[in-house]
Amino acid sequence: MLIWHNETAFDDKNSRYLLVRAIYTAFIALPLTLAVELAAERRLWRTPVKIGILAILAALLALFFFTLAPEPDQDDLYRFFLFMAGAHLLVSFAPFWGVNEPNGFWQFNKTLFLQILNATLYAVTLYIGLLIAVETVQFLFNIKFLFQIEQDLMTVIFTFFHTLFFLSKIPEPLAGLENQSDYPSGLKIFTQYVLLPLEVIYLVILYVYTGKILVQWKLPEGGVAYLVLAFSTAGILALLLLYPLRKNQHERWVNLFSHRFYLALLPLIVLLFTGIFRRINDYGITENRYLVAVLAFWLLGITVYFLFGKKEDIRWIPVTLSVICFVLPIGPWNIFQVAKNSQLEKFHDLLTEYKLLDRHGKVTGKAKMPAEDYEQVFSIARYFTSRDKEALAGYFSNLPKNRKHDYQLDNAIEDRLRDHITSSKAEDFDNYMSYSSRHASGMQSDFLIEGFDHLFFFDAVETTITTHREWQIKAEDRGRILTVYKANNKVFSIDIDKKIKELNKKFGRNNTEVPASRLFIDNQNSENRIRVIFKSIYLNGQYYSCEGVFLYSDLNHKK
Numbered sequence: 001m002l003i004w005h006n007e008t009a010f011d012d013k014n015s016r017y018l019l020v021r022a023i024y025t026a027f028i029a030l031p032l033t034l035a036v037e038l039a040a041e042r043r044l045w046r047t048p049v050k051i052g053i054l055a056i057l058a059a060l061l062a063l064f065f066f067t068l069a070p071e072p073d074q075d076d077l078y079r080f081f082l083f084m085a086g087a088h089l090l091v092s093f094a095p096f097w098g099v100n101e102p103n104g105f106w107q108f109n110k111t112l113f114l115q116i117l118n119a120t121l122y123a124v125t126l127y128i129g130l131l132i133a134v135e136t137v138q139f140l141f142n143i144k145f146l147f148q149i150e151q152d153l154m155t156v157i158f159t160f161f162h163t164l165f166f167l168s169k170i171p172e173p174l175a176g177l178e179n180q181s182d183y184p185s186g187l188k189i190f191t192q193y194v195l196l197p198l199e200v201i202y203l204v205i206l207y208v209y210t211g212k213i214l215v216q217w218k219l220p221e222g223g224v225a226y227l228v229l230a231f232s233t234a235g236i237l238a239l240l241l242l243y244p245l246r247k248n249q250h251e252r253w254v255n256l257f258s259h260r261f262y263l264a265l266l267p268l269i270v271l272l273f274t275g276i277f278r279r280i281n282d283y284g285i286t287e288n289r290y291l292v293a294v295l296a297f298w299l300l301g302i303t304v305y306f307l308f309g310k311k312e313d314i315r316w317i318p319v320t321l322s323v324i325c326f327v328l329p330i331g332p333w334n335i336f337q338v339a340k341n342s343q344l345e346k347f348h349d350l351l352t353e354y355k356l357l358d359r360h361g362k363v364t365g366k367a368k369m370p371a372e373d374y375e376q377v378f379s380i381a382r383y384f385t386s387r388d389k390e391a392l393a394g395y396f397s398n399l400p401k402n403r404k405h406d407y408q409l410d411n412a413i414e415d416r417l418r419d420h421i422t423s424s425k426a427e428d429f430d431n432y433m434s435y436s437s438r439h440a441s442g443m444q445s446d447f448l449i450e451g452f453d454h455l456f457f458f459d460a461v462e463t464t465i466t467t468h469r470e471w472q473i474k475a476e477d478r479g480r481i482l483t484v485y486k487a488n489n490k491v492f493s494i495d496i497d498k499k500i501k502e503l504n505k506k507f508g509r510n511n512t513e514v515p516a517s518r519l520f521i522d523n524q525n526s527e528n529r530i531r532v533i534f535k536s537i538y539l540n541g542q543y544y545s546c547e548g549v550f551l552y553s554d555l556n557h558k559k
Contacts, residue, residue: 002155006148024080025065031087035094042095042174074386075336079329086325089318104177115169123162191241202231225275285342347380374423436536437516452551461545479544496544529553
């Protein structure tokens with residue numbers, strides 16, 4: 001399906017979206033069916049029981065497929081990654097849940113961990129080697145493949161080969177793993193001399209930062225939550241890798257490290273809660289902040305469990321994480337609806353604060369906002385661009401009707417906001433636009449180059465000059481004007497600012513799906529026929545840049 005998706009024309013959106021939905025479903029189905037197979041093997045399920053569970057699983061996967069949006073959006077991508085993570089975590093404990101075999105559980109996951117590393121190393125090496133071979137064949141024999149060979153090759157290796165190699169080393173029989181006692185020396189060396197020293201370094205950094213907060217009596221930056229989570233994840237991974245050594249008389253430091261690590265986490269968990277909830281209070285809930293907040297509570301629970309629990313069962317780590325991954329995308333508490341409601345409430349509060357809403361809840365009047373609030377209003381507007389495009393439409397009474405494309409709504413909402421809101425720093429924030437086309441970059445539209453005899457590539461930034469034979473393309477006025485010269489005589493000029501405004505009106509502020517036919521400019525005189533095809537056009541503040549292809553034909557020579 002991935003190869004089919006790679007080879008499907010970009011303009012055939014219906015087929016591509018259908019394939020994306022099928023790919024999402026297939027990727028989740030693989031680890032889930034593997035978990036069922038492993039559980040059936042370890043628990044000795046009878047065939048009818050196994051078939052019944054697989055049938056229920058198939059029904060759930062079908063439900064997932066049909067609940068995906070016809071055009072999968074950001075919510076569907078989040079849901080896919082959460083279900084994928086939950087399914088992979090399920091594989092780690094499914095064969096050992098309900099069975100008191102902690103060593104077997106560790107041996108099984110140790111093998112999976114090492115096998116993933118091996119499979120990835122083999123796949124990367126194989127791909128690089130074959131890619132070099134493909135490029136060599138293309139160079140030596142001047143072969144042009146009619147399909148996306150690089151992408152297809154990556155698909156085959158990292159889905160089929162990588163998966164097959166990984167599955168080939170799953171340990172069996174599972175019932176005998178509890179009696180194994182081997183511990184790879186390389187794993188101990190990596191954990192003890194690489195992972196743990198890094199943990200100590202980051203622990204010192206985070207504690208120094210905590211001290212700085214206490215001295216300055218200033219709330220931490222919201223981004224510190226991600227650092228604490230990263231540190232905690234690496235520390236828990238180290239403890240899991242060292243788990244069998246905790247009772248070894250020669251490795252007493254493992255038990256000491258385990259207890260001290262969770263004690264050291266407690267102040268950092270306070271820092272984590274402070275950072276993430278400050279971010280939520282300032283800017284509302286998004287999917288990422290919701291997830292970080294949930295993980296903060298999870299980390300607190302795990303820390304309390306391993307500090308004060310009588311039985312330290314490491315299976316609770318993947319079990320609880322898997323439950324979180326499967327529960328967050330569904331139900332009234334689902335991560336997407338909560339985030340949308342929070343952002344919509346924040347948007348409404350900002351407009352109300354600056355008295356921009358009339359008694360019907362429509363945006364009216366004008367207001368000048370500080371840069372931070374101004375940026376937040378537009379950030380929320382763009383947040384809904386990739387999720388629920390109609391969520392903000394009710395705030396505006398003069399949006400265009402009979403909209404054929406979603407970007408017309410996105411562009412209209414931002415334009416209406418600019419009609420009512422200004423800011424002292426709005427110019428720098430707003431003046432970024434970019435447009436590009438896959439057709440233009442790949443030169444796949446033959447009709448664009450038909451009838452021309454010569455071409456050369458150009459890249460125009462600020463005051464650059466591209467020279468090809470007697471032709472020159474000069475960028476002037478911070479890149480705003482492109483002037484074409486032949487034999488030092490001016491032929492014509494292109495106003496990039498005018499072109500950007502034209503694209504903005506039609507496609508919105510940033511778009512990578514602009515038809516190639518909208519990114520070229522023709523010019524003809526008595527001597528030459530010229531076409532300029534833009535691969536991309538950018539406006540960044542007061543500076544313009546573009547790159548593309550210059551095509552021309554000598555009409556006198558043809559006569």
